[in-house]
Amino acid sequence: MFEEMKNRHLFGITILFIILFIVVATLFSASEDVSGLAFQFALYIAAPVVYFRYQFNKHSVSLSDVVFIKGSKQWIPSVLVFVAISVLFSLSISWLQFITLNSFAPRLVDLIFEPFLLPENPFFLALTILFICIIGPIAEEFIFRGLLLKRMILKTSVWSGIMISSILFGILHMDIIGSTIFGIIAALVYLITNNLAIPILFHIANNSFAMIMAYLNPTWPEWLLLNTKADLYTQIPLKIGALIISTTLIWFVIRRLRIVLRNSSVEELG
Secondary structure: OHHHOOHHHHHHHHHHHHHHHHHHHHHOOOOHHHHHHHHHHHHHHHHHHHHHHHHHHHOOOOHHHOOOOOOOHHHHHHHHHHHHHHHHHHHHHHHHHHHHHOOOOHHHHHHHOOOOOOOOOHHHHHHHHHHHHHHHHHHHHHHHHHHHHHHHHHHOOHHHHHHHHHHHHHHOOOOHHHHHHHHHHHHHHHHHHOOOHHHHHHHHHHHHHHHHHHHHOOOOOOOOOOOOHHHHHOOHHHHHHHHHHHHHHHHHHHHHHHHHHHOOHHHHHO
């Protein structure tokens, strides 16, 4: 069903809602908090809901056909393992990206290390957390693992579709390489299960863990955390070790999922 949808239609609707958001925010002189949430509403709720609801009705498909509980529970242990490995890899590869970037664009690295401030108002804070941990992951999985992945597979091949959709997903996130790898794992899981509930669970668990870590502001493991620019140049051997280990684990996970995919009927898509 996703294969029959048009990427450009979703893009057009999204642009339309964003323009509408800008006009309304300007007319009402909205505060920064209100503008931020309104933008996320247009991007993650209004545009996807309008688009996918129309497409589901058009193709006589219900939500339960693409997101379902049956068979999902058995994936929970694997999803938790994927999250742990993905977080370790993201932290390690972020260090490598930032230390490399700092050699020729130090001002950009300074900008990256500026603290991310959450709204102080409890209402706006709760909505922001909801968007980051729940709404955003759901919308992004429908867009990248549902629509974009299946359309790219139809037009190219299974692995070309996986790589194109995952790279585009990575480009839209600060941690480009880590997010791209995350997208590859999520895409493989979706193609194996044909159930968006699994990558959605993976995405929600990953973002929720990141949000919890941001709130707790842990001091351990100090050698791996990147709280300031100076942290890039501390405990470098340990950071390299974490990168090697996490990369090996990522390779193993992707290889294992690829074998499962190859042995499934889904491989016929390519």
